[in-house]
Amino acid sequence: MVSFRSTIKALSSVLALAAVSNAQISTFINRSATGYSASFNVPASGNDTFIQLNGPASAGWVGTGIGTGMKGALMFVIYSDGNGGVTASARLGLGEFEPEFEESILYELLEGSGVADGIMTANIRCSNCREWNGGSLDVNSTAQNLLWSVGNNEQIATTDKSATIHQHRLYGFYTLNMVAATGGNDTNPFTSNDSVVSTGSSIAAPRTKADRVLIAHGVIMGVTFVLLFPFGAALIRLLNNRVPNALALHRGVQIFNMILVFIGMIMGVWRSSMTGTQWRSYHQVMGIIIVCLLPLQAVLGQMHHRQFLITGMRSTWSYAHIWFGRIVIILGIVNGGIGLGPELANASRGWVITYLVVVAIMAALYALFYLLKERSREVRRQKSIPLKEVM
Structure with missing residues (x-):
């Protein structure tokens, strides 16, 4: 007669074999x-x-x-x-x-x-x-x-x-x-x-050295083009007729911003070399072009300043400096948005929305500031009050 213990043992063996047979x-x-x-x-x-x-x-x-x-x-x-x-x-x-x-x-x-x-x-x-x-x-x-x-x-x-x-x-x-x-x-x-x-x-993915360099690159470039360059451009208008060295402050701030951009570019190139992705996207090519345009913008500013000292009024150099600078800033902001895309930074939707909201707010503030200053210029022109140098 088969014992109960033997039956249980045999049944366990069959179940174990069945479990093993299934992957x-x-x-x-x-x-x-x-x-x-x-x-x-x-x-x-x-x-x-x-x-x-x-x-x-x-x-x-x-x-x-x-x-x-x-x-x-x-x-x-x-x-x-x-x-x-x-x-x-x-x-x-x-x-x-x-x-x-x-x-x-x-x-x-x-x-x-x-x-x-x-x-x-x-x-x-x-x-x-x-x-x-x-x-x-x-x-x-x-x-x-x-x-x-x-x-x-x-x-x-x-x-x-x-x-x-x-x-x-x-x-x-x-x-x-x-x-x-x-x-x-x-x-x-x-x-x-x-x-x-x-x-x-x-x-959660641990952050690598390349990730940290990428974040630093994005923060430096984003803050500089979205916030600091527009601030530097508006600075001379804000301080004109209020401080004697408004031009020097404007120049110093924008030179500092250019240095930040060059540092950001170096970090971007460094990160690309880490991952072997040099010259693989429009963002990289466009970024190098934008950075190379910045010294030209500085030259236009110097030419504008020289001409203004002679004539006391805006010239072709003035408008070239103003509009070229605006175009470069806009290109930098657009290129920053491209950099947040899935093929590069692959930023989360929240960060992309945050970037767009900050850009929209800065654009609205700059437009409002520009309209108010132009209105002020028109009022002063009608009163025949001499204008000091403005950007």
Whole structure:
């Protein structure tokens, strides 16, 4: 007669076997990048790791990485092979630079990989992804740190695993429960109907050196073009007839602002060199042009001042200085808005709205100030009161 204890033991063994036979998958679904998801499965035995990566084909490439940051992370990047399939490239992160293809990582694409309905899918079996030079995958972690990234819509169609990829348009960090991802012995868990799926969570991205430089660049340029340059332009009108050295103050403030802009430009170029994204956008090219126009604006101001000392009234140089300065400021403000876009700073909606509101307020104040000063000029002209030099 079979004992009750034996029956329970046998039943437990069957249930355990059934649990092992079903692949356990942990999945991260990205809400900010439509179509992006990454899934992991750790088989119950052996050293393989299964990874599924999905992402929009329109992005050009998508990737996921194992690690807390780019440096030392093991990444898988996928892009179209040009024939309806995908190329999967295993890469090691070097820091805030393009990751390099790593030949020592052994992996293969499995059934179900390809491009369909605008979504790239790669089902990957990797035989040595649990430890590499610079990092490791902790299969016993309930919150394994991982990275995600989405390309900048630059189309790639090649089977070359070391193909050049440019800076991501979107990126972030997430965690997966690798304990919940452990189980099953399928040769391809992503095509199994018996897989059990659990979900991961997004986590806040730690700020890198490049991020801090980018923030400093944006703050310096935004404050200077939106606030300080207009203030410097209005300063001589505000202080004219009130202090004897209004022109010197105007000149000093604007020179200081120019120095700030040059510092901001250097930080922007520095950040681009960190990420290998020099001359990749209109914002960068337009920014350099705007900065180069500033010395010309200073020359126009000096010519205006010389002519005014001779004639005591505005000249062609005066209007050139005034309107050229306004155009440069407007271009700088517009370029700042471009820089906040998803392909560069990828600023949040709140920051974009804040920038636009501040710009609108400053534009309204400057317009009101200009109208009041012009009205004052007209009144003084009618009374034939001599005008001092104004901008």
